[in-house]
Amino acid sequence: MNALKKCLGIVWIGLALLCGYYGITALGLPKLTSGHTEDLVFGIIIVFILMPIIVGGLLTFGYYALTGEYEK
């Protein structure tokens, strides 16, 4: 189980980068540039709140997993 926990660390890091890329390019930026007020607030929250939490959080979580912090 400890080996699996470590290996999955790479998956979480990859997932963080993937979410960051698609979250900003496919979800955040189109909303920010749509010109609608409602979209602007939604875009700001995606780019400046949700993405930092997902990317930063998952990267750190993945790093901790990879370095064995979650081993028993």
Next chain:
Amino acid sequence: MVTDPQTAQPTSTRSLISIIGASSLGTLIEWYDFYIFGSLATVLATKFFPETNPTAAFLSTLATFAAGFVVRPFGALFFGRLGDMIGRKYTFMVTLLLMGGATFAIGLIPSYATIGFMAPLLVLVLRLLQGLALGGEYGGAATYVAEHAPASRRGFWTSWIQITATAGLFISLIVILITRTVMSPEAFDDWGWRVPFWLSIIMVFVSYLIRRNMHESPLFAKAKAEGKTSANPLKDSLGNKYNFKFVLLALFGATMGQGVVWYTGQFYAMSFIKTVCNVDALQSDQLMSVALLMGTPFFVFFGWLSDKIGRKYIMMFGMLVAILSYRPIYERMYQTTNLANKQEIPANLTVETVVVANPDVVGGSITTKTTTHHYADGTQLAEVIKEKTGPGSTTGTLPPTIKKTVKLNDADRWTLIWLVFIQVIFVTLVYGPIAAFLVEMFPVNIRYTSMSLPYHIGNGVFGGLLPAVATYLAIQAKTANTTAEAAGAALPFTAPYLEGLWYPIIVAGVSFVIGMVYISNRKLVNE
């Protein structure tokens, strides 16, 4: 059994019931205060956020999003820190008064027509205070109850706190319903909408009186007496690698998945029934209420069960069945209300046209044409076309608005109730045990801060964004189908109305894998 250092007596079941009652009442009122704003959003928009003013419209969106998503985690940090330094009791007393005061004050603000731009600005500030207070309340109440409860029954006792979110939504709807019933629509629109806000101050005062006589949590009081409380909970919680890794684990392995399951089962289901299935608003509210009522006792059941078999497997089972069954459930909901599956009785078709004067245009009129289709199984479809015309004009000066409303027969109504009930069961599986799970993950000295943050990010940010993200995905799929259809190509999505479900499915899926691999099923980590 936990011993209360202030009385040197174990906390008896009777004391626990009064502690639960006082804590739950306050938390319930806070949820009531928070939801009353959303439940009256349509009225508030006309009073404070006129669509004709883009700045006011911007503030409206900000008030809706910011309070729920951005401010709640900050409230968790701010009040969590206080709670870990000066105590749980005083902190969640402050959050209660802050929430009650802000809610009451919203009911006092003059409308946009009276004081102009200050009106939406004041509402925004008060709404932010509401979000801040809510961020601090839940962690305090859950921690307070858990620290009074015997370790072997924490799941059961804290599950009563878990009911309050659903109950708060209920009470807000009931108060609004009663207020609407006892006065004319004009009076409600004029000043009656303020009553639910004013009522908050009475409820908060009662809750304050009850909470005032409560003792500090025994575990916190003991830690304080021994000088073991944290001088800097934020640093000890988030700056300490050992503890921070558990904050991340709680977020990604539990609260993130719980948040999306909670919002899908209670809010997205309601939105789907109203906007995608076009079910009549009153019928939607009624069937949602019945499903929620039927499901609510299961919060306590799964909290109790988590004391017997552990928290992890109950929460993970909830996420797994939700992931696997969301698409079939929503497909069934859609097909139950899909009129293409029903046989119309053309002979029963009725058309009614009403023309009234347009109060906004001198000499103008508003024509409302209602066409009612009847189906063999008792379902009705009302198509309402509203057209505003100017003086002397025979064609509409604005595009007509078209609204379709489906009234279901009893059998279909019960099918939807059961389908929503199943989703509420998923909610109770993931949400019932989570307070005890979070409390046990962190030590007493930094518990309030550490458990509040992942809860409010998971529930507020990941869950709160669900309606917006899911709707966005469904609209994208629908647009892609329309484009393909125009180009004569094959449709890329067979069921575009289900595409929004990918957000909760993926988020809960990731949370499920992380939870299964990294979280332990041991019932107790920290006293």
